[in-house]
Amino acid sequence: MPPALSPELEELAAFFQRCGLTEQRATETARSKTAPAARDLFSSANLDNAPLDDKQGALVLQLAKDGAKLSPEAKLYVVNAIREGRLLKSDQITGKSRATLSRARTAVKYLGATVPPVDDTAFDQACGVGFTITPAELDDRVRAYLDSPSNADQVKTGWTGISRVTGAARQSDALQWVNPLELKAAVEKAYTERFGSKEEATKKAKAQAEQAKKEAKAPKASTSAAVAAPAAESPDDMFATGWLSRLHKPGGNEQKYPERMKEHLAWTGGKVFTRFPPEPNGFLHIGHSKAIAVNFGYAKYHKGHCYLRYDDTNPEAEEQIYFDKILENVRWLGYEPYQITHSSDHFQELYDLAVLLIKKGLAYTSNDTAEEISAQRGGKDHGPRHESKDRNKPIEQSLAEFADMKAGKYEPGQMVLRMKQDMESSNPTMWDIIAYRVLSKPHHRTGTEWCIYPTYDFTHCLCDSFENISHSLCTTEFIGARTAYEWLCDALEVYKPRQSEYGRLTLEGAITSKRKLLKLVTEKHVSGWDDPRLHTLVALKRRGVPPAAIISFVSGLGVSVSASLVQISRFDQTVRSHLEMTTPRLSLVLRPIKVTLEGLPDDYCIEVEKLYHPKDPSMGTVKVPFTREVYIDEDDFRAEASKDFFRLAPGATVGLLNAPKPITYLSHETDPTTGKVTHIVCRYEADAPASLKPKGWIHWVAKSAAHKSPVEVHETRLFSRLFKSDNPGALGDKYLEDLNPDSLSVVKGALIETAVWDVVKSSLRRAKEVVELRKAEAAKNGTEAPPNVEGLEVVRFQANRVAYFCLDSDSKVEENEDGSVGGGELVLNLITSLKEDKGKKA
Incomplete structure (x- = not known):
């Protein structure tokens, strides 16, 4: 509530x-x-x-x-x-x-x-106030539109382009307020006069489609992919082999009415058309990344197109932020939709088809309660099934009551429209499922124009048909729905796409239920939908997980019909492998202890040059100060020496990464209240021979006012698993009892080298360059330029010997007039830990 x-x-x-x-x-x-x-x-x-x-x-x-x-x-x-x-x-x-x-x-x-x-x-x-038009006037306006020189290129394609022409005509001044069905009929009439019957045109189109299929021997990239498309290690593997490689070719899905396939191929030209159809009632999660990669990737691999279609048929659960974030997530993962559509685009067509279904005797209105419908289906005890009392009511009565539903004469729950399927079937999706229901909440796009809304089972297959989808790809929980999907298409004699089901992606330790995620957020067990401990895509983005790593992870898993619980370690390793060769390395001291180096003068300061990445010199070098005062991490010091500890301790000599000479322990001070070490004194071994090889090496940052070093980090946020068990989703409503109380640790006052500002500047500059490339590609293709979907999380780096980090959106970065970055408040998020070798010494 x-x-x-x-x-x-x-x-x-x-x-x-x-x-x-x-x-x-x-x-x-x-x-x-x-x-x-x-x-x-x-x-x-x-x-x-x-x-x-x-x-x-x-x-x-x-x-x-x-x-x-x-x-x-x-x-x-x-x-x-x-x-x-x-x-x-x-x-x-x-x-x-x-x-x-x-x-x-x-x-x-x-x-x-x-x-x-x-x-x-x-x-x-x-504004179309009081708009009316006679059939003769409509025919004249349609002919005038088709005869316009500006529309010649579209019209000359004949029947294959009629959908696009009709859609464009609806946006013209002369035709914008015409009833869509009346306009469609008028355009078809004009096309028949110009090009002959649709049946004759489809014969010719079939031959062209066959030729197009022969020419498309080698699959190539889709023209709709964004410039910043993800680059998996083997991005085509999951399409070239396995389950996806065995899917039917365009035109290979059998039809009860063969002429529908002719029309379909005439429209698609034999290309693959897929769609990603999320419900805008929540935030996308890691499981959706597989659906995005499969649908967009399959179309891309076969040089086809993929729609982003919002399944917006339940206004009670939909909010604008979900629409916005879904598109942002798709673009963040590197894909650009062929078209952005909505199920609500087709509300009138869907309603008209529902009326047709009633007229065919294949749907009926019913005032049965939810309890009565459940009993008709056998109830909780799976007993015998029986038909609704309304199943055989007169068609005229159902038509009248359906019209009354549309007119708002019923409250929610008082009347529904049910499909007349097969109550004897072993498949529950054929037990007269609901096609339309009354909802009182206005729709975000159509306002209060409709008070009845189609269900998913009625809408999904028909929208797939309207958009000429060649491959309707979904997860295996919809296997049972395929029977109803095909039944409805055949009942209405429309083109029937082929639904194919693959196993869903479930990640160990992740909650993906929207209801359970909502409870975590509303009860403030997490800070929000983008809390980096979650596995929503907005959370993974904020945590700094690169989108290319997610696509690589999905590609590496492959696609099959089997659902599996994937170990979180496998996901982390994919992210780690991507970051290993793409991020610079910086020195970050999480819990600093001051170290004074005896033997060096108070004003001693030299600049040490080091590589940003020892395995990739192309990343460049940076100079950092080395002075008499440095800071090391408290984990790199023990007040008591031991044989298994090779870092700094009484009697030990250790190396400082990239510093000229090693240091040797002399003494340390502690806080009398807490007992914590506050200061260490070491000797700088300036005269040590080059042959001296310390057993241990530690990282450091130096204090230098002239270099504004070190940079203090406002907060460093360290994350571990949100849940203690591997599959918290299987715990039902007890999943909250499985929360890990230590899943977030916040460290204040960490210190980082000043080169962090150069990394911030270069990372943000590269992100801006990608935006410009995407804009140029959009201009070239004549499409709307996608917005920048990146944030401060693009600033990623490896903290030497610690972990991988990124900037959190809570950071405040100050940019100077010359474009340089030299100040602000840094908040760091742990992306993932470093890979630890099994035999690594402490």
């Missing part, structure tokens, strides 16, 4: 109710980020004294959110147009549906480009 409203928010929610919003919508609005803008607009329009109905109020809320740049007078004009019933749909306000995304003529855009006073007639025309 959401937390109770504060007194201030309760007062605000009451205000919105007085303005006409329902209690639920008023409460949601009071909690939202739009609340201040909505309050100001509702107040200025005096809606608390002259309330609107709830649907009109929802349109005003949309105006408050999307019309922030309008003048107060313009906003009030739109509110009055809503009150007068001139503006009835969300499309008329800001054009949220895919068909209106590129239109310049909606209320907000029109008024944003208009100098007062507003011409009512021009405004109404721009």
